[in-house]
Amino acid sequence: MTRFIHDQFAKDYLEELLKTYGTVEAPRRVAGEVREIDVLFSPAIQQNSNLELLGLLGKFATTPALFEPFRNAASKEEICDCLLKLLEVRGEIQREANRNKTPIQESQIPKLWILTPTASTSLLSGFGATQQLEWLTGVHFFPEYLRTAIVAIHQLPRTQETLWLRILGRGKVQKQAIDELETLPSNHPFRRATLELLYNLQQNLVISPTPEEDDRELIMRLTPLYQQDKEQVRQEGRQEGRQEGRQEGIKQGERLVVENLLQVRFGSVDDDLQAIIEQILALPPAEFTPLLMQLSREELIARFSR
Template sequence: MSRPAFSIFAQQYLSVLLSNFGTVYLNEPIPRDAKLRIFKHPSRFNWGTEYLKEITHGNNQIMISPEVIGEAELVDILFEPSTENRASLGLLGELVSVPCIIETLRWAPNVWELQDCLRHWLTWKAEASSSIIPLNKTTVGTSELESDRPEDVDKTLLIIVPSIASQHLQGFAARPSMNIAGIYELAPVLCTTIVVTSELPQNISTLLLRLLGRGITQRTAIMELLALDANHPHCALVRQQLRQWYQLLLSGKMLKES
C-alpha cells in the first residue's frame, strides 16, 4: 500500500533539515536490538508443552513455542543530535536537543494514535534502560538489571499535529509549555511534547514547524518562505523539498492529498 504523500515529505524534509546537526534515522525499527523483539512469552520453561502433552495422552505433535519473535515496529524519524548549535532551526532546534522520536501526523490525532506514539517511545526507553529481557536469557534478577543498566539518558517524543481536540489534551494531562502557544507537554515522566502547528505564533522561529501544518497554516508558511531571501539558512533546501512534494502530488497516485 502506498504511503501518504505527506509522510514521505515530512520524513525527507526533516531529514534534510536535521542531517547537519546529528544523525537521522528513517523508518527505524523499535526495539533497535533485534534480540529484543519478543512480543509474547507463553513459557520460558516449556511448562505449557508438557502440560498439553499430559492432557492429550502424550501427543508428541503438540508444542508451545517458548517465545514468539515479532517484527519490529517502525518509527518514521529518530534523531540523535551531535551539536548544540541549532539556532538556525528556530523552535525546532530547541525541541530536538536530545535524542528523540519525531511523529508527524497530517490530521488531528485520536486517542489511539497518540497512544501508539507513546508506545513507540516507551519501547525505546525500556530498551535503553535494559528493562526488556534479552532473547538468550530466561530471567534477569533485579540486581543484574541495576548493575547492567546504563546511565539513563534523556530520550523524548515529539508529536507534530495540525490540530488536536481539547479533550485529548485534557485526557493526557497536557499543559501549555515554553510560554509559546501551540506547545504542550505531557507529564514530565513521559518526556513528550505535542506541537499544534495551527496554534503556533507566526514568526520566523516557528516557520520550519508551520511548514508541516495543514491548510491555511501551511499555505501561509509557504508564502512566508517564498518571501525570504534565498540565502536565508535552510531556505533553498526547504524550497527544494516542497517542489519534490508538489511533483509527488502531481502524479495523482497519493490518495486524497493529490
C-alpha cells in the same frame, strides 16, 4: 494515498533540516511488535550554534528526540502507538545500561514530539497535556515522566521561530508558511533544500489519483513558485557564467518528472513514449503536466509525434 505522500515528505523534510546537527534515523525500527519511528534524532556531542536557525524545531533538537508528524489530526489510538514506540526505545536504553552495569541517565531518554495539525481540548485533557509558561502556545506537555508533548501546529504563533514546523501544517497554515519561506534570502541554508522537497511533494501529489482539496490548493500554490525558482536559477547561471550547465540541470529534472509521470500512468516507458519526450519538454511544466495526466497513451503519441 495522499496521506502516505505527505508522511514521506515530513520524514525527508525533518531529516534534511536536522542532519547537520546530529544523527538522524528515518525510519527507525524498534523491538517488540514491528513498529517504525518516523524520525529518531540524536544531537551531536558539540551543539551547533546554527541550531537557532530552526527556531522552535531547533529547541526540540537540543536533546535526543522522536518526531512523529501527522498529516491529519492525530487520534487517541495513534498517540498511544507513539507512546509505545517511546517506551520501546526507553526499554532498549535500559537493557543496554544493564548490560554495561551503568546507571541510565534521564538525558539519554528521547523526548517524543507529536506533530499534528490540530488537537482537540478533549484529546489534550485525556492525556493530561498542558501548556508551560516558558514554551510557545501550541506545545502541550504530558506529565513529566512520559517525556512527551503534542505540538498542535495550527495553534503555533505565526513567527519566524515556528516557520519550520508550520511547513508541516495544512491548508492556510501551510500556505502562509510557504509564503514566508519564499521571502527568505536566497542564501538561507534551509531555503533551497526545503523548496526542492516541496517540489518533489508537488509532483507526487500531481500523479495521485485522488488528491484532497488541501492538496489541490497546495499544487496550485507551488506551481508558480516552482516557475519563479526555475527562472531565478537561470538568472544566477547567467550571472555566474554557468547558464548552460544550469539549464541542462533544469531540463534533466523536467525529463525525470515526465518519465516518472509516464511510468506511473502506463506502467513503463516504451520506445514510442521515449520518442515523444523531447516534444513534451518543449512545453512548460504547467502545460505538459495536465496533458500527461489526462490524455491516453495513444492520444499522447498522436499529439506529440506530429
